[in-house]
Amino acid sequence: MALLTLSRSSVGLPGRNLLLTLPALLLVVFFFLLPVAILLSRSVTEPTLGLHNYVELLGSPTYLKIFYNTFLVSSLVTIISLLIGFPVAWALAIMPRGLSSVVFAILLLSMWTNLLARTYAWMVLLQRTGVINKTLMGLGIIDQPLQLVNNLVGVTIGMTYIMVPFIVIPLHGVIRKIDPAILQAAALCGASRWQALRMVLIPLARPGIFSGALMVFVMSLGYFVTPALLGGTANMMLAELIAQFVQSLLNWGMGGAAALVLLSVTMALYILQVRLFGAKG
C-alpha cells in the first residue's frame, strides 16, 4: 500500500502540481524570504559596507557569552522537557480514553493561557519572597532564599513549562500508534521493563522524540518574553540582544548580524539532525 501511494505521487503531474503550489510559494517568498534577505543585507551594509558587524559580534566576549547562554538554556530546556514530556505522552497513550482527554485538555488549556500572564505567575512563585522559597524556609529545609529567578535557573524553569506541550503533542501522536502487543512480545522474549523501554519503546518513538526536541530547541533559541522577564541582564539570551539592537538602538546592522548567526547555527543543527537521524525518522 505504501509502495502504491509512493509510486502514484511520483508519476503524478509535476507541472500542474507545481502550479497549484505557486500561491503558497509566492507567499513564502514575499513574506518570509524577502524580509529576511533585506534584514541580512543590512548587516553587511550598515553603517558602511563590510563585515565589521560580524567582527564586533564574534570578537566580543560579552556577545559570545550571550550565544553561550542561548545554547545552554535551549539545550537544558529541550532535555528537561523530554524527560517530563515522554512519560506524560506514554501515560496519555495507555490511559483510559476519558481520562486521557481530560489530561490533554489541561495541557492545551495551559498553552492557550496568555504567555505573559503565565510568565508573571512564575515570577511571583520563584522570587525570593515567593511561595516556593517561603514554603521551603518554613519547613526548615533552607535558611536563605534560593536564587530561582532573574537568572538562567528562572529562565529554564519558565521555558520548560511552556515547552512541555510541544514535546507531548508530537510524541503522543507517535506513541499512540505503537501496538502495545509489541511490548508484551518484548516481555515474553525475556526483556526487563527497562530493556523494553530502551530497546523497543524509545526506538519506535524516535521520530516523535526528534521532531518534538527539534521544535523545542529551535523555538527556545529565539524565545523572547520569558527570558526577558525571568532572566537577569547579566545572563541575557540572543533574542533579547536582537530586540535591543533593533528596537532600542535602531542598529539594524548589528541586529541583522546577530540574526544571521542565529539562523546559520540553527540551520547547521537542523542539517546535522537530518544527517544523523533523518533516515530513521
Add this chain to the structure above:
Amino acid sequence: MKLAKHLKTGAAVLALGLAATAAQAEEMVFTSWGGQTQDLQKQHWAEPFTAATGIAVAHDGPTDYGKLQVMVESGNVTWDLVDVEADFAAKAGNDGLLEPIDFSIVDRSQLDPRFVTDYSVGSFSYAFVLGYDVNAYQADQPKDWSALFDLEKYPGKRSLYKWSGPGVLEAALLADGVAPEDLYPLDLDRAFAKLDTIKSEIIWWSTGAQSQQLLASGEVSIGQFWCGRVFLLQATGTDVGISWEQNLTSADSLVVPKGSKNKEAAMKFIALATSAEAQASFAVDSGNSPINVNSAALMPAEYAEKLPENFSDLGVDLDLAYWAANRDEIGARWYAWQAE
C-alpha cells in the same frame, strides 16, 4: 469620577472648535505603550476627540522605535501619532524621522517648554523618584540617591529601570557627589563604576507593572521608580515611601512619523490631548503629571499637591538634548555593561 467626566466634556467642547474643518469619516492610528497608560489615553483623549471631530481613532501598540524607523524609511507609514520617550523624540526629530508640529493647531504657549521641540510635544511627564519599602528601613528612611548605593545602611535588593535612557546614570553620578549643574556631559566611566558597586544587588524592572510587583512583594526594598507607579501602590494601601529629594523629571512625547497620511488629524489630536482639561483628567487617573501649565488648577487638591512640579526645587532637570545627541553611544555601552 464626576470630575473626570466634567473635564472630558470640557475637552470635547474645545475639540469641537478644532473640528469645524474636519470632513467626513476619517480615521487615524494612535500608537502607545499598551496597558493602563494606553487605556487612559483612549478614555481621556481619543474618545472625546472622536466625539468632537468625527475622526475615528484606531489604537495600535506597543510603541516600537525600530518599527517607526522602518515605516518612515520604506514610505509606508501606518502610524499617525506615536507616544515615545522624550529622549527618543529629540533624537528622531534630529534624524528626520518626524513631521514638524503644526503650532497653528497646537497651542504652544500653554505647554511646559521643557518638553516641547519643533517635532514633538509632551504627552505626560513623570519623575523618577526614590521609592522604598517603609518597613524595611524603620529606623532611618532613605532620602536621596546615595541610599541606593549604601548597602550597609540600606541592605536588600534594589530595582532600577532596565532600558537605556535618562535616569539611572544621573542618579549614580548625583549619589557619587556630582553637583546637579555639573551633571552634563555625563561622566560615563564614573557612573558605571558607581553602578558596579551595587550591580549584583540590582533586579531590573522593564515595565511599570513589574516595578510595582517587585516593590509591593518585598522582593526589592528600594529603587528608582516612576512616581505615578508608587502613588498607585500607596493608593492600594501598600506601605511604600517616596523621597522627592533629587527627583529626575522626564516626559513622554507625542510625535507624528514623517509621511503620515493623516497628519492634520494627528495635529488636531495633539491639540486636544495636550489641552488643559484632557491633561488634567489623564493625570488624575494615571498618577502622571500634566504637561499643560494650566492643568494643575483644574485638578483636585489631593492630586495637584502630589505633582512633581511641586517638588521641582528638590528636583534635577534631565538634559534631553544631551541624550538626543548621545543616545546611541550610551545605549550600546549600557547594554554591554548590563550583559557583562
